[in-house]
Amino acid sequence: MYRLGIDVGGTNTDAVLIDEALNVIAEIKHPTTNDIYDGILGAIESILEISKIDPKKIHLAMLGTTQCTNAIVERKNLEPIGLLRIGAPATLGVPPLVDWAEDISKVAISSEVIGGGFEYDGKELAAFDTDHATRFFKNLKGKVNSIAISCAFSSIRDEHEKEAARLCKEIMGDDVQISISSEIGSMGLIERENATVLNASLYKVAQKFTTGFSKSLAEHGITEAKVYISQNDGTLMTMAYAQKYPILTIACGPTNSIRGASYLGHLKEAIVIDVGGTTTDIGVIQGGFPRESGVAVTIGGVRTNFRMPDVLSIGLGGGSIVRQKSDGTISIGPDSVGYEITQKALVFGGDTLTTTDIAVKLGMCAIGNPELLNAIDIAFAQRAMSEIQKMIENGIDSMKLSNEDADVILVGGGSIIVPKNLSGTKSVLKPNYFGTANAIGSAISKISGTFEKLIDYEKCPRDTAIESAKKEAIQMAVLSGAIESSVEIIDVEDVPLAYYPGNTNRVKIKAAGDLKI
Template sequence: MGVYRIGIDVGGTHTDAVLLDENNTVISETKSPTTEDVATGIYTAMKKIINDANVPREQIKYAMLGTTHCTNAIVERKRLNNIAAIRIGAPATLAVKPLIGVPDDLRAALGKYVYLIRGGHEFDGREIVELDEEHLYRIAKEIKGKVDSIAITSVFSPVSQKHEQRASEILKEVLGDDISVSLSSEIGSVGLLERENATILNAAVVNVAKTAADGFINALKNEGIEARVFFGQNDGTLMSVEYAVKYPIFTIACGPTNSLRGASYLSDFSDAIVVDVGGTTSDIGVLVQSFPRESSLAVEIGGARTNFRMPDLISIGLGGGTIIRIKDNGEFTVGPDSVGYRLPEKALIFGGDTLTTTDVAVALGKVELGDPSKVAHLDKELLNKVYDKMVDLVEEAIDKMKTSAAPVPVILVGGGGILLPEKLNGASEVIRPQHSGVANAIGAAISQVSGQIEKVYALAEIGREKALELAKEKAVSEAINAGADPDSIIIVDIEDVPLAYMPGNATRIRVKAAGDLAQVDVTELV
């Protein structure tokens, strides 16, 4: 009896889908246009790969979804939850209000119910003041029926979570267990405002994640598939649906990380630069031991500064649908706008009226696609200049991502990867693996499941060995909660940063554990 898995990645332009067997061999693949409501695109792509592969539906046991739903909701300010933001930190943090520095339209959407209450901890874990439980009960009564998601951020909660957890208990006591509560100590790292922003955004996209999950599960059910469903998260690993609905913000930027993981798997390279060329943008990331390199900087999402873990990526406005504008004097611009998923109707080679990067590549004989006679009249000399500019944009981005001047392998993936040449400056070699057009869906399907913990420990009290041990245990249990097989879990990353400005020999420990998917019981299959 074979066990199959589906990987689906929803991009801005295409929804890619693959079906893999137990050896992770691609049985069928497809690219279909992403639809306005997303679910239709997912359903169409899924139906096609299942029909093409013609495998028994009951043997499809896993389904992985990488999605941009949550990113888009934040960027477009649409479909967000009605949230309350509670900061436990008066009187210490009254000078700087929550959502400061966030764009006005986002603050208008998320800042209706913002509260500052007494409580919080010092950087060494001592209570600043007692938690004002009475105030919390008053807030809970006030917001009852008005909000469906709450973000709680307490001062120095990565050192002590006590106040956040107690606040959560009180709110659930009054508002019921179904209310969604996001705790900053589980989402961001040290740095109050960025951690608070990340927690507020997380609370704001819980419904979007639920809708995406329900839509995906229903689409599978309609096809007669009872599979375990996982979401891609932005460190290149998977999480269970329950976990994804609790921490939807971790799905942000999972598309490019899926592509990085897929590129590593398809090319057999564990250290390389990956250029993922989509319809609208190209994402450039770095593989370190088969996983995406993480960003060490605060990351802006929809204009809000956050400090939760994100992949280190550069996005440039160059894709298969990028619009080329030529002026009368022979000058031109490349993008940054794109015809996106309308490429098959808009590009010249398909009978449209817009000159795109794909038309340029076809006219110069670099790609076979569409009807080349529709671009035969274009001035080749000028097009060569346009093409050189396209390549320049990519080479510049590759250069920015390198840590030394030495050439490194570059892996090209994504549907638009065909636009780029066999040689790139700064690349020791250019690799185009088989199935590279759907590398992102493959990355989603083959990924491991992970758990990560980041916490500040006072070593004066428990010692370094004990602190590391506790952090590792917590990371492993997070990975198991996310759906990993306990026997296969290994610690893939440990970071231990002494916090010199704190007494008590404090250190911030971050541990990540990853393992294979917990196997479905084979007796269920028979």
């Protein structure tokens, strides 16, 4: 029995095959194409060709993809939606999509703010305005297939959102796609609402990549595999879950790399530096999983507050262009030759000086034809490498929570440009299979369940509340497809909320376990 892991990056589509003992038996890198399915098909074909295994022996297939991120950033393939906010009169001062750029705000063809919602302590602001909601949904019937619903303080009470969703189905039909904010974001109406709108607009993108991946597998005889999609907390979700919550695939690439680095480096606490062809992503492993961001995250110019990994991206990659300025200083990137590196880099016979050329010139790696670099002055190459090192070291310092030296794991095909002596580190490890850590992270990932709720410890003692929340999280992981005996609690968080009545805390528990075969 084998696992197939695929991760689609901006430069390469990586694929790995892993056996029952989680040993890597084959890995490949295939250029990412404009139509990513050509790249996925090519990756599957190549991995089967070099491994010589029977496709029917692949029982698990995992995909990490950047399509949702690309759709938002490029403003392409986003589905028109309707937005209903429940929160009048209290939230009328800040209209929906108030800070969105015009080119993406057009995704909402209609938005309304109606009566309803709750106070911070759970008291009702106003009764749910059923008549207004009914008119809104009737006006949109036949015009859109996706609806976003938000409500003031729905993270405390979600009754009005659920009532609106029920009414929407009743009026617009069972086929309408509904995203409700209490299931997507956390505290903060505007950021939670923004995330919900993005999720609603991505449903066709999600349908395309989930069905497309299944079709790609079937075309190569992989018909016995359960299919999963990588999500951005370093775990997996089912196809149906990915279609309902496509926004959770955003930033799954860096999290796959972090999970893969943790597995390959046998470290559960470290900084991971994932260098691709265009950018470097720096993240942190905590307990074997990616550290989660604690601040609002901007995606394609839209401010959101849904779950995201804490990752720093810098414009440095294996294809980054190296230039000497008129004042003699050297600049690195942020522009890159990307997937065209094998045609444009000097070491491959091209005419563009890249960071990979610098690494080859300094003897850090052996690829291409080093003789093509004879014209590069060694002193210039050393100065360029000093700039590269400075960019990496600054990134490491930015991700640290203390001034102590940290273990660092280098992964990604572009990590050949990173020197092994980095200040602020106690060890720098580049494990075997470092180039396909993202695909490995996808293939070895577990399935998870997360329970989150606001609990007043005066009404329910802390120990009792935490224990009950752990059981809920474990049960959610099992329902998602985890083997119950393998499920473990991987994160426990309870945060006091000073502005709430009593001793209210936000309790969040995450559990993860091995996949059922």
